[in-house]
Amino acid sequence: RFKKGEAMTTIPVKVKWVKEKYDVEVMVDEPVEVFKAQLYALTGVPPERQKITAGAKKIEDSTDLKTLNLKPNQLMMLIGTADVLAAPAEKQVFVEDLAPEEMHGMIAAGVPMGLENLGNTCYMNSGLQVLNAAPDLIDSVTSIQGGPNQFDLQQNLALSARDLFKQMKTAHEPVKPFGFLTRLRALFPQFDQQGEHGGHMQQDAEECLTQIMQVLNSKCKVNDQGAVDELFGIEMDVRVKCAETDAEPETRETEKLQKLACHIEGAVPTGDGGSKGGTDLITQSIEKSLQGTLEKMSPSLGRLAVYNRTYKVKKLPKFLLTQFVRFYWKQDTQKKAKILRSVKFPLLLDMKEYCTDEYQSRIEKYRAQVLKKQEEEKEAKKKQRTGGGDAEKKPDEAAAAEAGAAGG
Numbered sequence: 001r002f003k004k005g006e007a008m009t010t011i012p013v014k015v016k017w018v019k020e021k022y023d024v025e026v027m028v029d030e031p032v033e034v035f036k037a038q039l040y041a042l043t044g045v046p047p048e049r050q051k052i053t054a055g056a057k058k059i060e061d062s063t064d065l066k067t068l069n070l071k072p073n074q075l076m077m078l079i080g081t082a083d084v085l086a087a088p089a090e091k092q093v094f095v096e097d098l099a100p101e102e103m104h105g106m107i108a109a110g111v112p113m114g115l116e117n118l119g120n121t122c123y124m125n126s127g128l129q130v131l132n133a134a135p136d137l138i139d140s141v142t143s144i145q146g147g148p149n150q151f152d153l154q155q156n157l158a159l160s161a162r163d164l165f166k167q168m169k170t171a172h173e174p175v176k177p178f179g180f181l182t183r184l185r186a187l188f189p190q191f192d193q194q195g196e197h198g199g200h201m202q203q204d205a206e207e208c209l210t211q212i213m214q215v216l217n218s219k220c221k222v223n224d225q226g227a228v229d230e231l232f233g234i235e236m237d238v239r240v241k242c243a244e245t246d247a248e249p250e251t252r253e254t255e256k257l258q259k260l261a262c263h264i265e266g267a268v269p270t271g272d273g274g275s276k277g278g279t280d281l282i283t284q285s286i287e288k289s290l291q292g293t294l295e296k297m298s299p300s301l302g303r304l305a306v307y308n309r310t311y312k313v314k315k316l317p318k319f320l321l322t323q324f325v326r327f328y329w330k331q332d333t334q335k336k337a338k339i340l341r342s343v344k345f346p347l348l349l350d351m352k353e354y355c356t357d358e359y360q361s362r363i364e365k366y367r368a369q370v371l372k373k374q375e376e377e378k379e380a381k382k383k384q385r386t387g388g389g390d391a392e393k394k395p396d397e398a399a400a401a402e403a404g405a406a407g408g
Helices: 032-043 100-108 122-132 135-141 153-170 178-187 205-219 227-232 282-289 357-386 395-407
Strands: 010-017 020-027 051-054 057-059 074-079 234-242 251-257 260-263 291-298 303-315 322-325 327-330 335-338
Touching: 010 032, 020 032, 032 051, 122 135, 122 153, 122 178, 122 205, 135 153, 135 227, 153 178, 153 205, 178 205, 205 227, 260 282, 282 291, 282 322, 303 357
Parallel strands: 010 074, 260 322
Antiparallel strands: 010 020, 051 057, 051 074, 234 251, 234 303, 291 303, 327 335
């Protein structure tokens, strides 16, 4: 991924396709495939069918977007046929079209309101929504006491988070997080960087989330511990062994994390024009993240040597935060690059195989309860779909049948 503190340069342009015009933020530091992915999301024209021009210049997959010298609001042209989408079976209803009583129902059900983009602030908004999904943390943040302090910028940001999360609980429309953004930029000036055209730059969402979590951890408590450490803290058992000699014994250490980094690999091109490999599932990326190497001084060899590091989960948190690591540094071009790959993940992530043997034995009882409940729910839904079984029996009949089965 790109380096911390490094900002992305974006240029606002207009893209004309058939009779429509779209406003697009072009990330000129990214490869053309990212721009094409943006256009695909807007128009439905697959990247392989897209023909894009900027004035007299034709944009190829190998084009460096920086060399185009794009100007703000410059008109670009897109030619290509969109995929034909099947009509939805049911009419989609959008939040803004809901009646007031329906909106109240959504709020009562805990469906959060969105946050407005205040100009390349999607990186901040996404992190805030991640934290908003952890009710224990929100309870701790919204209970912060006191007022602003000009000498404590961390306290001011925590207070803004308190006010913002309270507003999100009762809002009937998307919230504009102006106060939080102002105090975030006051505490962390890197998020206040502006481009040559005066607009604020895009930033790294993971870096922003990490900074916010550190502040909330220092200002909020759960069970007399930092709230983030208590609710998101992961303990890893790390085994370190020299890969170049057996003379050194394996060592063990404990490493504490607040998020699990899941590394993604892109597919490798094959000679026949296809590709193979790559990360398709979150379980694959977790497995890759639990293996690593480092180079350090070897006391037995008297020089730098390669050591293998193997990780196992020693303690899981109440809320497991996973991060897809999509950015990496390309040595040949000396530029950051993004891996554009869809990675699937299950609604229920079973972490047992990634834990130490000791921790597996501790959680087995609770894991079995969850799996049993999941199987019961699956079976109940199956009976509802088929319309048979005990679901159709009257309460008295069902009770009698259950008693007979127990007695027989």
